[in-house]
Amino acid sequence: MKVLVTGCAGFIGSHLVERLLKEEFKVIGIDCFTDYYPREIKNKNIESFINHPNFTLIDKDIMELNEFPKVDFVFHEAAQVGVRASWGKNFDTYVKNNILSTQKLLEYYKGVKIRKFVYASSSSVYGDVSIPMSENLQVKPISPYGVTKLAAENMCYLYWKNYGVPTVSLRYFTVYGPRQRPDMAIHKFIKAIFNNEELIVYGDGNQTRDFTYVDDVVEANILAAKSDLVGEILNVGGGSRVSLNNLIRLLEEITCKKSKIKYVETQKGDVRDTLADTTKIKELLGWKPEINIKEGLRRQVEWMKLNFQ
Ligand SMILES: NC(=O)c1ccc[n+]([C@@H]2O[C@H](COP(=O)([O-])OP(=O)(O)OC[C@H]3O[C@@H](n4cnc5c(N)ncnc54)[C@H](O)[C@@H]3O)[C@@H](O)[C@H]2O)c1
Numbered sequence: 001m002k003v004l005v006t007g008c009a010g011f012i013g014s015h016l017v018e019r020l021l022k023e024e025f026k027v028i029g030i031d032c033f034t035d036y037y038p039r040e041i042k043n044k045n046i047e048s049f050i051n052h053p054n055f056t057l058i059d060k061d062i063m064e065l066n067e068f069p070k071v072d073f074v075f076h077e078a079a080q081v082g083v084r085a086s087w088g089k090n091f092d093t094y095v096k097n098n099i100l101s102t103q104k105l106l107e108y109y110k111g112v113k114i115r116k117f118v119y120a121s122s123s124s125v126y127g128d129v130s131i132p133m134s135e136n137l138q139v140k141p142i143s144p145y146g147v148t149k150l151a152a153e154n155m156c157y158l159y160w161k162n163y164g165v166p167t168v169s170l171r172y173f174t175v176y177g178p179r180q181r182p183d184m185a186i187h188k189f190i191k192a193i194f195n196n197e198e199l200i201v202y203g204d205g206n207q208t209r210d211f212t213y214v215d216d217v218v219e220a221n222i223l224a225a226k227s228d229l230v231g232e233i234l235n236v237g238g239g240s241r242v243s244l245n246n247l248i249r250l251l252e253e254i255t256c257k258k259s260k261i262k263y264v265e266t267q268k269g270d271v272r273d274t275l276a277d278t279t280k281i282k283e284l285l286g287w288k289p290e291i292n293i294k295e296g297l298r299r300q301v302e303w304m305k306l307n308f309q
Helices: 011-022 039-046 088-109 144-163 185-194 214-226 244-255 279-285 293-308
Strands: 002-006 026-030 055-058 073-076 116-122 167-172 198-202 208-213 232-236 240-243 260-264
Touching (some): 002 011, 011 214, 116 144, 116 214, 214 232, 232 279, 240 293, 244 293
Parallel strands (some): 002 073, 073 116, 116 167, 167 232
Antiparallel strands (some): 208 240
């Protein structure tokens, strides 16, 4: 079986590739190593599989490709990520990497028989709706990033509806674990604790997030791909709704170090709370999160000790 993973050099994409290679899939990865964070970090992400005999890297921007590999499954992880950077002139990049590139892939695969097209959507599509966030709520993104993730999710749905492209969208809730992106809060907090620097918290720190361990996200992708589901949207949430203040306390416990916190103004586009209603994915795919927040944070701290201390 052959699969395509876009964004294969990123945080989640690289974990997915490792898992697919373990399951003996032939994996083709596309990544253009955008400069949102350093290439050296992405090179490290792919270090364990770049020379694997069943892995091929296409080091290209999706928008520059006119053809895509003939595969059984597509996992579309590539995107311009980051809520706070998505305002102003940067929006062009979000439109290109999130909407146009998804449309380009779907246009291509509408003419080719594939078994599943799994799209990496985001809890950011919800905006500040009431929690728990359920897939049938009316979504109202409050960041430009969220708008582009929702547009691409809608695109996946309409290519299924009109052309039968077998898409499934998974709405990930704040993913963490080894290789977490350097712009994400847990990564920044651990680094600051190691270096005895101030931890910058936007707002009062009582905002909450449903943190999801990366291996659980990978498992949801595999289950979605192998299932008969099509045209569906599913939440993927770890069930660990923790405030940032409590998250920092957990990190202090794990690292055995005290932190210094600096509270600054809330950032535009950040939602107050997230919590996934995971009833649907439990019922339809039998998925449930396996890694609790303490264990997941411990694993991320161990990885960061080896790479950033
Ligand atoms: N990390 C999270 O908490 C989270 C939460 C919700 C959704 N998601 C979604 O999961 C996916 C993966 O996120 P991540 O955290 O691993 O991000 P990441 O930035 O680490 O990985 C994305 C990768 O896509 C590549 N890329 C971007 N545009 C491209 C293009 N046009 N052509 C080829 N490659 C391109 C980048 O170089 C990068 O390596 C994204 O779609 C993101 O929106 C992530």
